[in-house]
Amino acid sequence: MGLTPAALALIGTTFVAAAVEVVEAFTIVLAMGMTRGWRAAVLGTVVAFAALAAITVVLGVALKDVVSESVLQLVIGTLLLIFGLQWLRKAVLRSAGLKALHDEVATFREGQAAARRAGREVRLGLDWFAFVVSFKGVFLEGLEVVFIVITFGLAASNSETARVENGVWVAALGAVLAAVLVLLVGTIAHRPLSSVPENTMKFAVGLLLSTFGTYWATEGLGYFSPRGESLHWPGAGGDVPWPILGVFLAWLVLARLAVVGLRRLPGVPPPVAPPADAEPAVSGA
Amino acid sequence: MRLLTAFLRFWYDFVVGDAWDIAAGIVVVLGLGALLASRQALPSEGLALAVGAGIVLVVGASLLLEARRHGRTSPLDVDAQGRSAGVAS
Numbered sequence A: 001m002g003l004t005p006a007a008l009a010l011i012g013t014t015f016v017a018a019a020v021e022v023v024e025a026f027t028i029v030l031a032m033g034m035t036r037g038w039r040a041a042v043l044g045t046v047v048a049f050a051a052l053a054a055i056t057v058v059l060g061v062a063l064k065d066v067v068s069e070s071v072l073q074l075v076i077g078t079l080l081l082i083f084g085l086q087w088l089r090k091a092v093l094r095s096a097g098l099k100a101l102h103d104e105v106a107t108f109r110e111g112q113a114a115a116r117r118a119g120r121e122v123r124l125g126l127d128w129f130a131f132v133v134s135f136k137g138v139f140l141e142g143l144e145v146v147f148i149v150i151t152f153g154l155a156a157s158n159s160e161t162a163r164v165e166n167g168v169w170v171a172a173l174g175a176v177l178a179a180v181l182v183l184l185v186g187t188i189a190h191r192p193l194s195s196v197p198e199n200t201m202k203f204a205v206g207l208l209l210s211t212f213g214t215y216w217a218t219e220g221l222g223y224f225s226p227r228g229e230s231l232h233w234p235g236a237g238g239d240v241p242w243p244i245l246g247v248f249l250a251w252l253v254l255a256r257l258a259v260v261g262l263r264r265l266p267g268v269p270p271p272v273a274p275p276a277d278a279e280p281a282v283s284g285a
Numbered sequence B: 001m002r003l004l005t006a007f008l009r010f011w012y013d014f015v016v017g018d019a020w021d022i023a024a025g026i027v028v029v030l031g032l033g034a035l036l037a038s039r040q041a042l043p044s045e046g047l048a049l050a051v052g053a054g055i056v057l058v059v060g061a062s063l064l065l066e067a068r069r070h071g072r073t074s075p076l077d078v079d080a081q082g083r084s085a086g087v088a089s
Helices: A005-036 A038-066 A069-096 A104-117 A128-158 A167-189 A198-224 A242-263 B002-015 B020-039 B044-072
Strands: none
Touching: A005 A038, A005 A104, A005 A128, A005 A167, A005 A198, A038 A069, A038 A128, A038 A167, A069 A128, A069 A198, A069 A242, A069 B020, A069 B044, A104 A128, A128 A167, A128 A198, A198 A242, A198 B020, A198 B044, A242 B044, B020 B044
């Protein structure tokens, strides 16, 4: 089976979105594994992945089969907007120097310190602290990816101009590939993946989520019209998705203007990336 | 009750996060869009453009508010956790 350009774009989007979140989850699991032991940390990770997969399947099927197209667009678009704008806003503030860049090494050290302070409670034969922290870390970081996979996948399945058969599964493939790659690299490196350009990736994903969120949420408002049909953007329906490109351009220009404008505020220094080559003080359990 | 509060708190943090002004603004814009759609006050294409522009304006206003907050507080005082004092993490 050949992959269409739309399917490749879908895989690429969920790959980048998932990679950002998996890097953050990996840091938490690494801190638990190296400080408290790998068995509970790995089991917590596996259980979290299983829960995320179950949510993807259940929500993906329920949303696809239960609601009409315009409602689907409204729900999907609103969810994408909320997530996308949160990502974009944070990326803009970080690029402008108004918010500290995410530092995986610092997060790793904090996780190790917390793991050392915690008492040793054993439940079901597991170090419960390491299990719960690993589970929560992977589950919470992964939940955003699940929503992105479901919304993008369903939208691609229902798209008139860029239809992707079995969109949710194709979108999930991108997320799984990212998880496998990050875990592979992280396992080989055996340290937090601090050199990953997280903010640039979040900026890109935030732009994409905001673009499609704006596009679909607006179309979905047609549900409230007397005929209940989706609204139409000017220029929609042709071979080239001009409205989507236009919305993307609007978000890109606004984001860049915001970064430039916020950087000019008095007292704002240029953003300083955390040292990518800093060796964290790791110690095996 | 505590369980319900924690559950609702989790979903509020997950969905709204620290940008409540953006979430509220989007709800207002989509609500107005729904009202205009139900009354057929604008043609479909015009309404799509108006709603899209409204969403962009909401985010622009939120970032402007952030800039004004920056002027009053001192967001560059980064604390030990790497969080900026003037900008919620």
